[in-house]
Amino acid sequence: MDEAKNGIATALSETHRSNGAAPGVWFGCELPDDFGDWKREYRYLHESVALLDKNYRAYLKFTGPDRVRYLNAILTNDIKGLKENHANVSLFLNPQGHIQAEIETHALADQLFCVSYAMIREHLIPAMDKYIIMDDVTLEDQTAEFSTLALEGPKAAAAVSELTGLDLNAMEELETRNISIKGIECWMVRRTPGRHASAEFLGHTKNSLALWGILEEAASKYGAGAAGYKALNSVRLEQGIPWFGYDFGEKQIPHEAGLQDSHISYTKGCYTGQEIVERVRSRGQVNRVRVSLQFEGEAPQVNTPLMSDGKEVGYVTRTGFSPSIGANIGMGYARREKASADCKVETRTGRAMVITTPLL
Numbered sequence: 001m002d003e004a005k006n007g008i009a010t011a012l013s014e015t016h017r018s019n020g021a022a023p024g025v026w027f028g029c030e031l032p033d034d035f036g037d038w039k040r041e042y043r044y045l046h047e048s049v050a051l052l053d054k055n056y057r058a059y060l061k062f063t064g065p066d067r068v069r070y071l072n073a074i075l076t077n078d079i080k081g082l083k084e085n086h087a088n089v090s091l092f093l094n095p096q097g098h099i100q101a102e103i104e105t106h107a108l109a110d111q112l113f114c115v116s117y118a119m120i121r122e123h124l125i126p127a128m129d130k131y132i133i134m135d136d137v138t139l140e141d142q143t144a145e146f147s148t149l150a151l152e153g154p155k156a157a158a159a160v161s162e163l164t165g166l167d168l169n170a171m172e173e174l175e176t177r178n179i180s181i182k183g184i185e186c187w188m189v190r191r192t193p194g195r196h197a198s199a200e201f202l203g204h205t206k207n208s209l210a211l212w213g214i215l216e217e218a219a220s221k222y223g224a225g226a227a228g229y230k231a232l233n234s235v236r237l238e239q240g241i242p243w244f245g246y247d248f249g250e251k252q253i254p255h256e257a258g259l260q261d262s263h264i265s266y267t268k269g270c271y272t273g274q275e276i277v278e279r280v281r282s283r284g285q286v287n288r289v290r291v292s293l294q295f296e297g298e299a300p301q302v303n304t305p306l307m308s309d310g311k312e313v314g315y316v317t318r319t320g321f322s323p324s325i326g327a328n329i330g331m332g333y334a335r336r337e338k339a340s341a342d343c344k345v346e347t348r349t350g351r352a353m354v355i356t357t358p359l360l
Contacts, residue, residue, distance in 0.1 A: 028119025097276025240357025
């Protein structure tokens with residue numbers, strides 16, 4: 001991947017530009033804001049099936065007899081317990097417990113395959129590599145070799161069945177299958193960000209354009225097509241799903257970001273940053289937590305303070321518009337006493353209220 005004016009250029013950047021997509025920068029990469037009508041694309045995600053370009057990722061391959069022990073010692077989730085062709089999501093913490101990366105680890109027959117973010121790749125690789133001391137482990141950066149596309153929405157399973165003959169709903173979460181779509185070999189991963197199972201297709205970069213065309217045709221059979229990140233951002237905010245680099249990162253520890261139940265194993269043993277995580281768990285609370293928000297009127301800028309009685313009680317991390325409820329929504333952090341549903345706060349642009357997600 002090369003640095004482009006608008007972020008890191010991806011495998012499909014030029015294709016999207018030539019096809020008239022509105023360019024944007026998401027996760028530090030050049031990805032489409034929209035493909036002409038973001039509200040129509042939003043409907044694809046809610047009502048049919050949307051094709052998504054997920055080429056904001058970094059791919060790291062770990063081989064060697066000590067690979068499981070090594071990753072288990074530096075990531076927050078249980079790597080030893082992973083079944084073959086299954087995955088989980090972890091955090092990579094510094095010794096002070098702050099989040100350095102979100103990493104998805106897939107246990108394959110001959111390797112552990114980790115998925116993170118291209119925007120932190122140059123810092124992440126040396127940070128992980130320094131923990132390989134006496135371990136027989138080889139870390140290989142395969143970011144340039146792979147590409148990920150996805151089908152998401154209530155009709156994604158039907159589209160996947162037509163393409164592959166597989167029942168997406170019969171697969172476990174983050175289970176991987178080796179498949180071939182019209183002669184293109186790839187891995188298919190089940191992921192359920194909302195109420196419906198979606199499919200991600202991870203294949204070689206050289207096949208990304210051909211695979212994009214095949215998946216776009218599959219979506220078109222349901223009166224749908226590609227969706228950009230303006231629509232996806234709104235849907236993820238409605239679902240209450242935080243994004244690394246936006247809603248959590250090096251400023252937060254896991255409990256502040258609300259990731260303590262999804263990204264951490266409390267029975268696996270020691271890992272980097274565990275002492276802080278355990279101390280917070282035993283204490284039972286943090287001073288501030290991540291919240292979902294609904295704004296009256298226009299959405300405030302990112303990092304806008306949240307105020308109550310003239311005092312700063314938090315800040316905004318991400319915003320978007322929800323067509324389903326006709327309001328601007330967002331995510332941010334608030335002091336614990338202002339983090340309960342229906343709590344009212346103020347911003348520079350008006351009032352806001354803490355809400356419970358998912359909204360729909």
